[in-house]
Amino acid sequence: MANRIKIKKGLRIPLLGEAEETLRGRVTSEYVRICPEDFHGITPKLAVKVDDAVKAGTPLFFDKNHPEMVFASPVSGVVTAVERGEKRRILYIEVKAGSAIQYEDFGKKEVASLSAAEVKKSILDAGIWFLIKQRPYDVVAAPGKEPRDIFVTGFDTAPLAPSADFILNGHEADLQAGLDALAKLTTGKVYLSVSPKTTNKGLREAKNVVITEFDGPHPAGNIGVQINHIKPVNRGETVWTLNAPDVALIGRLFNRGIVDLTRTVALTGSEVKQTGYYQMLIGTELKSIFKENVTEGISLRYISGNPLTGRKIDAGGVLRAYDGQVTVIPEGDDVHEAFGWASLSPKRYSAGCTYPTYNKNYRLDARLLGGPRAIIVSNEYDKVFPMDIYPEQLIKSIIAFNIDKMEQLGIYEVAPEDFALCEFVDTSKLQLQRIVRMGLDMLRKEME
Amino acid sequence: MKALKKCLDKIKPNFEKGGKLHWLHSTYDAFESFLFVPNTTSKSGVHIHDARDSKRTMIIVVLALVPALLVGIYNVGLQHYMAIGQDVTFLTRFFYGFLSVLPQIVVSYVVGLGIEFAMAQMKKEEVAEGFLVTGMLIPMIVPVDTPLWMIAAATAFAVVFAKEVFGGTGYNIFNVALITRAFLFFSYPSKMSGDQVWVRTAGTFGMGNGTVVDGYSGATPLGQIATTDAGGFAEFTFHGITGQPLSLSDMFLGFIPGSVGEVSTVAILLGAVILIATGMGSWKTMLSVFLGGFAAVLLVNLFAQNVIMEMPVYYHFLLGGFAFGAVFMATDPVTSARTEKGKWIYGFLIGLIAVTIRVFNPGYPEGMMLAILLMNAFAPLIDFYVIDANIKRRMKRTAIAK
Numbered sequence: 001m002a003n004r005i006k007i008k009k010g011l012r013i014p015l016l017g018e019a020e021e022t023l024r025g026r027v028t029s030e031y032v033r034i035c036p037e038d039f040h041g042i043t044p045k046l047a048v049k050v051d052d053a054v055k056a057g058t059p060l061f062f063d064k065n066h067p068e069m070v071f072a073s074p075v076s077g078v079v080t081a082v083e084r085g086e087k088r089r090i091l092y093i094e095v096k097a098g099s100a101i102q103y104e105d106f107g108k109k110e111v112a113s114l115s116a117a118e119v120k121k122s123i124l125d126a127g128i129w130f131l132i133k134q135r136p137y138d139v140v141a142a143p144g145k146e147p148r149d150i151f152v153t154g155f156d157t158a159p160l161a162p163s164a165d166f167i168l169n170g171h172e173a174d175l176q177a178g179l180d181a182l183a184k185l186t187t188g189k190v191y192l193s194v195s196p197k198t199t200n201k202g203l204r205e206a207k208n209v210v211i212t213e214f215d216g217p218h219p220a221g222n223i224g225v226q227i228n229h230i231k232p233v234n235r236g237e238t239v240w241t242l243n244a245p246d247v248a249l250i251g252r253l254f255n256r257g258i259v260d261l262t263r264t265v266a267l268t269g270s271e272v273k274q275t276g277y278y279q280m281l282i283g284t285e286l287k288s289i290f291k292e293n294v295t296e297g298i299s300l301r302y303i304s305g306n307p308l309t310g311r312k313i314d315a316g317g318v319l320r321a322y323d324g325q326v327t328v329i330p331e332g333d334d335v336h337e338a339f340g341w342a343s344l345s346p347k348r349y350s351a352g353c354t355y356p357t358y359n360k361n362y363r364l365d366a367r368l369l370g371g372p373r374a375i376i377v378s379n380e381y382d383k384v385f386p387m388d389i390y391p392e393q394l395i396k397s398i399i400a401f402n403i404d405k406m407e408q409l410g411i412y413e414v415a416p417e418d419f420a421l422c423e424f425v426d427t428s429k430l431q432l433q434r435i436v437r438m439g440l441d442m443l444r445k446e447m448e
Numbered sequence: 449m450k451a452l453k454k455c456l457d458k459i460k461p462n463f464e465k466g467g468k469l470h471w472l473h474s475t476y477d478a479f480e481s482f483l484f485v486p487n488t489t490s491k492s493g494v495h496i497h498d499a500r501d502s503k504r505t506m507i508i509v510v511l512a513l514v515p516a517l518l519v520g521i522y523n524v525g526l527q528h529y530m531a532i533g534q535d536v537t538f539l540t541r542f543f544y545g546f547l548s549v550l551p552q553i554v555v556s557y558v559v560g561l562g563i564e565f566a567m568a569q570m571k572k573e574e575v576a577e578g579f580l581v582t583g584m585l586i587p588m589i590v591p592v593d594t595p596l597w598m599i600a601a602a603t604a605f606a607v608v609f610a611k612e613v614f615g616g617t618g619y620n621i622f623n624v625a626l627i628t629r630a631f632l633f634f635s636y637p638s639k640m641s642g643d644q645v646w647v648r649t650a651g652t653f654g655m656g657n658g659t660v661v662d663g664y665s666g667a668t669p670l671g672q673i674a675t676t677d678a679g680g681f682a683e684f685t686f687h688g689i690t691g692q693p694l695s696l697s698d699m700f701l702g703f704i705p706g707s708v709g710e711v712s713t714v715a716i717l718l719g720a721v722i723l724i725a726t727g728m729g730s731w732k733t734m735l736s737v738f739l740g741g742f743a744a745v746l747l748v749n750l751f752a753q754n755v756i757m758e759m760p761v762y763y764h765f766l767l768g769g770f771a772f773g774a775v776f777m778a779t780d781p782v783t784s785a786r787t788e789k790g791k792w793i794y795g796f797l798i799g800l801i802a803v804t805i806r807v808f809n810p811g812y813p814e815g816m817m818l819a820i821l822l823m824n825a826f827a828p829l830i831d832f833y834v835i836d837a838n839i840k841r842r843m844k845r846t847a848i849a850k
Contacts, residue, residue, distance in 0.1 A: 368497050371481060
């Protein structure tokens with residue numbers, strides 16, 4: 001029987017548009033775009049030129065500071081564009097997909113017979129090392145550093161989050177191969193977290209890992225919360241973090257010998273007519289699943305990811321590298337609501353008690369619903385922050401960029417996503433995730 | 449509403465960058481966002497937001513103050529007509545009280561909000577809503593006869609020197625409404641204490657003219673007990689302004705002389721219920737203030753040497769500004785301790801110090817204001833030690849890991 005940890009603090013935001021558990025087929029697009037900004041913490045250097053032919057698994061670019069860390073093309077075809085933005089920053093690399101996918105052959109491998117160095121080299125060479133992230137700093141893991149432990153979250157509690165059970169259905173062998181590979185990479189342990197509702201056998205009966213059950217509302221599925229409860233990260237330590245579907249992608253490399261970055265993606269949100277799951281490669285254009293499937297006549301917000309941590313994309317956007325969810329909600333910039341401060345409208349949702357609460361799912365838009373202010377209300381963040389950390393004081397120390405205080409208050413244990421719920425409930429409408437991201441980046445620069 | 453929106457959209461360009469009224473941008477924005485929820489959407493970070501904002505928060509607190517204000521207004525009229533010996537209807541009393549208190553509310557809001565708007569404009573920021581609450585608190589904690597110009601001067605002083613110099617709402621160290629009262633108290637003691645200021649005896653706008661009856665005394669119950677010659681509490685009785693004895697229910701309902709907001713304990717409790725139910729006021733702070741007061745009273749009762757030391761604990765809670773301070777002043781999130789453990793300590797000490805000042809300082813029978821201001825200064829220190837425990841735990845863990 002797994003260890004069970006009960007999470008009391010947190011919040012389940014009742015949103016409309018949860019994905020129906022039906023696989024609606026495979027989505028392909030003519031062009032696939034990879035955005036290096038998805039891989040936080042790296043400096044991309046191009047490995048291809050426009051007009052180069054690539055296969056699935058061919059490196060498109062690599063990290064300047066870790067040249068061994070390459071980033072695979074998810075599809076085979078011809079590089080058609082490298083779009084750059086300010087300061088020549090690479091916005092995306094576009095590959096025109098060929099008719100049938102050709103894969104680079106990395107060879108099937110039996111994980112059990114490989115050494116730690118061989119496992120690491122296999123993942124690096126295949127260009128999917130980015131699936132492994134690290135704490136502190138919440139960046140792509142530095143391959144040179146030995147992690148204390150590796151943490152894998154087997155469920156997602158974010159609003160409208162896809163079901164890991166459903167996604168991993170049929171991929172249990174890949175998941176186990178991935179977990180075995182991870183176990184080779186650390187002298188510590190691999191911790192896998194599941195929820196009480198987890199039924200997938202690959203998760204429930206995973207071997208070579210320590211299974212912990214987390215029971216509670218969001219952010220119980222966040223890896224940061226889990227680490228904080230299992231074995232917190234101390235100064236000077238590094239742990240690696242992944243989620244279960246990404247572990248299965250790594251396992252797929254060993255089991256099949258190819259780089260197949262196909263994800264099962266949930267299409268969710270109140271403005272989607274027919275929700276469900278689609279299979280697609282990362283970087284696939286999403287316009288075909290939006291077409292005639294979203295509310296018309298109002299302005300919409302398309303999100304790659306969930307409504308708390310996802311990235312804003314446009315209707316022609318692509319699936320970003322780490323996301324297993326696409327969400328469409330109303331933008332709200334065409335709404336004019338009078339006397340909001342006095343409103344008792346059942347359309348308004350608040351986690352606090354200043355509005356009447358109804359037991360229903362809400363259709364929330366992207367409005368801030370207020371102006372930015374100084375932090376006024378106390379104990380607001382704490383209620384949705386189930387870690388042994390004082391979130392408000394940590395935020396203040398980051399704003400002041402007081403390195404000592406940041407360390408003392410536990411910055412090494414957090415990632416921006418851990419503050420997403422705080423940002424949602426914040427009366428002062430501050431951009432907490434951005435503040436934390438900035439703090440982590442500046443600290444990393446100071447420390448490395 | 450649509451016509452109004454159209455009208456706003458029409459004049460908006462004047463206030464935007466380059467417009468000739470750009471120097472009034474914050475003011476325009478304050479009114480627009482008061483009328484319509486701003487439809488700016490998130491650019492990065494979370495895509496959805498809670499419907500609660502700063503305006504909602506402040507409005508709820510103002511709403512919680514309303515019961516105490518209404519009973520207080522009625523009581524101003526009640527005390528007035530009692531003092532001049534006239535028997536009038538409920539509505540007349542209420543209307544008299546309303547006319548007496550309204551100018552103070554108007555002056556407090558006009559002066560305070562005027563400064564807030566000007567400062568926001570200078571800093572090119574949005575107008576913060578904090579003063580909506582402060583502006584309502586000020587007339588509720590000063591004697592009804594305080595001259596308007598004093599309220600104006602004190603409000604201006606407090607808003608500028610207790611709030612704006614620190615950076616505005618959310619950054620102040622001391623409760624702004626209490627600084628206003630403290631300013632008045634130390635600058636114009638004769639208008640803020642004694643037995644002449646708590647009951648309005650003069651007419652208001654020609655209403656309720658008359659002369660006070662024989663045997664009138666405007667001393668508050670706490671003023672009476674602080675200056676009594678009685679040998680013990682058993683021999684002492686609280687009396688109203690015409691000499692009639694005061695019952696506990698008078699004190700609970702609020703029919704005693706005192707500041708507008710603080711007299712009615714029942715209305716304050718109703719406000720406390722609103723604050724706690726909406727999560728706007730911390731029940732921990734409120735409860736711990738009463739616990740601290742309770743502990744202090746038990747202690748002085750035990751070693752009682754004079755009448756006020758003998759006064760039982762329920763009188764302490766019913767009289768003066770104790771309940772009002774505990775519910776509306778101590779819970780101000782900006783100046784209170786911000787950690788949950790800290791709130792217990794913070795509240796407890798407020799109750800303790802308030803009773804101490806009350807009992808041991810006959811010249812100044814009401815200690816709530818000074819107790820809260822003192823603890824405002826110590827709140828960051830309390831938080832420091834609470835957070836330091838967390839830090840020590842983490843540092844210890846790091847040391848073991850190495």
